[in-house]
Amino acid sequence: xxxxxxSGTRHIGHQVIEGxxxxxxxxxxxFLVLLKSGTSLRRFNLIIRELYFTGVLSLIIIIVSGLFxxxxxxxxxxxxxxxxxxxxAVGTLVALSLVRELGPVVSALxxxxxxxxxxxxxxxxxxxxxxxxxxxxxxxxxxxxxVAPRFWAGVxxxxxxxxxxxxxxxxxxxxxxxxxxxxDEGAYWSQMQSAVDFRFDIVxxxxxxxxxxxxxxxxxxxxxxxxxxxxxxxSGATTRTVVTSSLVILGLDFILxxxxxxxxx
Amino acid sequence: xxxxxxxxxxxxxxxxxTRAILKGIDMTMRRGQxxxxxxxxxxxxxxxxxxxxxxxxxxxxxxxxxxQVIHQLNRDALFKLRRKMGMLFQFGALFTDLSxxxxxxxxxxxxxxxxxxxxxxxxxxxxxxxxxxxxxxxMPNELSGxxxxxxxxxxxxxxxPMLIMYDEPFTGLDPISLSVIGNLIRRLTDALGMTSIVVxxxxxxxxxxxxYVYFIADGVIAAEGTPQQVRDSIAPFVHQFVHGEEDGxxxxxxxxxxxxxxxxxxxxxx
Amino acid sequence: MQRVTMDLWxxxxxxxxxxxxxxxxxxxxxxxxxxxxxxxxxSGNFENIGGLKVRAPVKSAGxxxxxxxxIQFSMETYDALVTLSLDSRFQFPKDTFASILTSGLLGxxxxxxxxxGDGAMLKHGDKIMKTNSAMVLEELIGRFxxxxxxxxxxx
Numbered sequence: 001x002x003x004x005x006x007s008g009t010r011h012i013g014h015q016v017i018e019g020x021x022x023x024x025x026x027x028x029x030x031f032l033v034l035l036k037s038g039t040s041l042r043r044f045n046l047i048i049r050e051l052y053f054t055g056v057l058s059l060i061i062i063i064v065s066g067l068f069x070x071x072x073x074x075x076x077x078x079x080x081x082x083x084x085x086x087x088x089a090v091g092t093l094v095a096l097s098l099v100r101e102l103g104p105v106v107s108a109l110x111x112x113x114x115x116x117x118x119x120x121x122x123x124x125x126x127x128x129x130x131x132x133x134x135x136x137x138x139x140x141x142x143x144x145x146x147v148a149p150r151f152w153a154g155v156x157x158x159x160x161x162x163x164x165x166x167x168x169x170x171x172x173x174x175x176x177x178x179x180x181x182x183x184d185e186g187a188y189w190s191q192m193q194s195a196v197d198f199r200f201d202i203v204x205x206x207x208x209x210x211x212x213x214x215x216x217x218x219x220x221x222x223x224x225x226x227x228x229x230x231x232x233x234x235s236g237a238t239t240r241t242v243v244t245s246s247l248v249i250l251g252l253d254f255i256l257x258x259x260x261x262x263x264x265x
Numbered sequence: 266x267x268x269x270x271x272x273x274x275x276x277x278x279x280x281x282x283t284r285a286i287l288k289g290i291d292m293t294m295r296r297g298q299x300x301x302x303x304x305x306x307x308x309x310x311x312x313x314x315x316x317x318x319x320x321x322x323x324x325x326x327x328x329x330x331x332x333q334v335i336h337q338l339n340r341d342a343l344f345k346l347r348r349k350m351g352m353l354f355q356f357g358a359l360f361t362d363l364s365x366x367x368x369x370x371x372x373x374x375x376x377x378x379x380x381x382x383x384x385x386x387x388x389x390x391x392x393x394x395x396x397x398x399x400x401x402x403x404m405p406n407e408l409s410g411x412x413x414x415x416x417x418x419x420x421x422x423x424x425x426p427m428l429i430m431y432d433e434p435f436t437g438l439d440p441i442s443l444s445v446i447g448n449l450i451r452r453l454t455d456a457l458g459m460t461s462i463v464v465x466x467x468x469x470x471x472x473x474x475x476x477y478v479y480f481i482a483d484g485v486i487a488a489e490g491t492p493q494q495v496r497d498s499i500a501p502f503v504h505q506f507v508h509g510e511e512d513g514x515x516x517x518x519x520x521x522x523x524x525x526x527x528x529x530x531x532x533x534x535x
Numbered sequence: 536m537q538r539v540t541m542d543l544w545x546x547x548x549x550x551x552x553x554x555x556x557x558x559x560x561x562x563x564x565x566x567x568x569x570x571x572x573x574x575x576x577x578s579g580n581f582e583n584i585g586g587l588k589v590r591a592p593v594k595s596a597g598x599x600x601x602x603x604x605x606i607q608f609s610m611e612t613y614d615a616l617v618t619l620s621l622d623s624r625f626q627f628p629k630d631t632f633a634s635i636l637t638s639g640l641l642g643x644x645x646x647x648x649x650x651x652g653d654g655a656m657l658k659h660g661d662k663i664m665k666t667n668s669a670m671v672l673e674e675l676i677g678r679f680x681x682x683x684x685x686x687x688x689x690x
Contacts (some may be wrong), residue, residue, distance in 0.1 A: 048545050056544045081297040095563050134358040137318055140375050160552025167555040170563055194599065197590060198564040200609070206556070
C-alpha cells in the first residue's frame with residue numbers, strides 16, 4: 001500500500017517536472033520562431049501559400065458552423081425571451097454571445113482541429129522524412145523557412161475566421177428569428193446595435209481571437225517540430241495539438257474575459 | 266588549401282550521453298575520391314556523416330573540411346560551409362510540397378539571386394545529368410524510389426558542391442536503379458571534380474565504384490583499403506562482411522546464457 | 536495548385552475577413568452613431584445613481600448621443616460624480632437637465648438629457664449643474680405610502 005503511494009507520488013512529481021520542462025522548451029522555441037521571422041515576413045509569398053492552407057481551407061467549416069451556431073442561438077434565445085415578452089431582444093442576445101465569446105472561442109476550437117492538426121502533421125512528417133534535416137544541410141534554417149511562415153499565416157487567419165464566424169452567426173440568427181419566426185426586422189438590428197459596443201465588445205472579441213491564433217499556431221508548430229520522427233510520434237503530436245490547444249483556448253478565454261469585462265456590466 | 270585532402274578526421278570521439286558511438290576515428294579523403302564507409306547497422310556511420318555536416322559536436326578530436334575545423338565554426342560560417350556540401354538522405358528527403366523542378370531549384374532560389382531564366386536552364390541541366398529532365402513537372406509522390414533518389418542527387422549537386430555525402434543511397438532499390446545510382450555517383454564525382462562519401466552496407470555495388478573503403482565496427486575503424494585489398498582481405502571481419510556470412514566475428518547470436526540452460530535441459534542430462 | 540489560383544483564393548479570404556470585421560463594426564456594433572474619437576467630456580453630480588453603469592448610453596429625445604465613461608464616489612459632496620462622453624456633433628446648452636432614467640419597467644438605466652434655454656453651450660470639461668437622481672423603488676413606494684397616509688389623515 002505504502003509502496004503504491006510512494007510510486008504514485010513519484011509519478012505525479014515526474015509528470016510535473018516533465019510538463020515544466022516541456023513548457024520551457026516550447027517557450028524557447030516560440031521566441032526562436034519570433035526571432036527568425038524576419039526572412040519569412042520579408043518573403044511574403046511564403047506566408048501567402050500557408051494562408052491558403054490554414055485560412056482558405058478552414059473557410060467552409062467556419063462558415064457552416066457559424067451559420068448553425070447563430071441559428072441555434074436565435075431559436076433558443078427566442079424560446080426563452082418570448083416568455084417574458086421581450087423577443088425583440090433576441091438580436092442582442094445572438095450578437096453579444098457571438099461577438100464576445102462564441103465567435104472567438106468556437107472558431108479557435110475549429111481552427112485548432114482543422115488547421116492546427118494539419119500544421120502539426122505536416123511539420124512532423126517533414127521531420128520524420130528528414131526533409132527538415134535536408135533543409136538544414138542545404139544551409140537553410142527550417143525554423144525560418146518552414147515553421148515561421150506557418151506560424152504567421154495562422155496568426156493572421158484566426159481573427160479573420162473569428163469575424164467571419166460571428167457575421168455568419170448573426171446572419172443565422174436573423175434567418176431563424178426574422179425570416180422564419182417573424183420577429184420584427186427593425187427590432188432585431190436596432191436592439192443589437194444599441195447593445196453591442198464597438199470598443200468593448202467588438203475590439204475585445206478581436207483581441208481575443210488574436211491571442212487564440214497565436215496560442216493555437218504556436219502549439220501546433222511546436223508539437224510538429226518536437227514530434228518523434230515516427231508514425232506514432234506524429235499521430236500522437238497531432239492529437240496533443242488539438243487537446244492542448246482546446247484547453248489553452250478555454251483557459252485563456254477565462255483569463256482574457258476576466259481582464260476585459262471586469263467592472264463592466 | 267595546399268593539401269590535397271578535402272576531409273581530415275583526427276582522433277574523433279563522439280558519445281550520446283555516456284554511450285560512446287565513435288572512438289578515435291582517423292580518416293582522410295582526397296579531392297576527386299569516392300570513399301565508402303561500411304559497417305553493420307548501428308555502428309555509427311550516419312553519426313560520422315552528421316559530424317562532418319556540423320549537425321553534431323564531437324566529444325574530442327576534430328573533423329576538418331578544406332582546412333577548417335568544423336565544430337569550431339559559428340552558425341553563419343557553418344551555414345556558409347554547408348553550401349559547399351551536399352547530402353543525399355536515405356530516402357531522398359525531397360520536399361513533398363514542391364515539384365521536382367522546384368526541389369532542384371530550391372537552393373538556387375534560397376542562396377543566389379540568379380534570374381529565373383538562368384535557374385530554369387541550370388535546373389534542367391542538373392536534371393538532365395540524372396536523366397530526369399522530362400520529369401521536371403512531376404510531384405515527389407509521383408516518382409518511384411529510384412527516381413526520387415536521382416532527383417535528390419540532382420538537388421544536392423545544384424550549387425556544385427565540393428563534397429557530397431550519401432546516406433545509404435542503395436537501400437530499397439531494384440538492381441537496375443541500384444546500378445544507375447552507383448554509376449551516377451561515380452560519373453558525377455569525376456565530372457564535377459568533387460569528393461563523395463558513401464555510407465552503405467551494400468558491399469558488392471559500392472566496391473565497383475569506390476576508390477577507398479573504411480570499415481567501421483563498434484565505433485572504431487576495423488579495416489580500410491582499396492576495393493581490391495578489401496576483396497582479397499583475409500581479416501575475419503572483412504571477410505565476413507564482404508561475403509555476407511552469417512556467423513563470424515560478428516556473431517549471429519545476441520550474447521546469452523547457454524542454450525541448454527535456458528531451456529532447462531541441464532537436469533535431464535545429468 | 537496553380538500559384539495564381541492560390542493567390543486569388545487568399546485574396547478572397549482576406550477580403551471576406553476584412554468585410555466581416557467591417558460588418559461587425561458598422562452593422563452589428565453601430566460604430567457610426569457614436570464615434571469616441573470625436574467627443575467631448577462633461578460631468579455631473581448625482582445624489583443617487585441607482586443601477587447606472589459605466590458604458591450606459593446617454594440619450595436625448597431617445598437618440599444615443601454619448602456614453603457614461605466613469606462613475607466615482609465624490610468625497611467632497613458625498614454623492615456620485617458621473618463622467619459623460621458626448622458626440623461632438625451634438626451640442627447642448629449650459630443649463631441642460633440630466634436625469635437617470637430607466638428604459639422600460641425592468642430595462643437598463645441610462646442618462647437622459649433635456650436641453651435648456653441658455654445661449655452658452657456645454658464645453659469640454661464643463662459640469663452639468665441640474666441633475667435628477669435615479670428612481671429607487673423603495674423610496675418610491677415609501678413616498679407613495681406616506682402620501683397615502685397623509686391623504687387618509689386629512690380626510
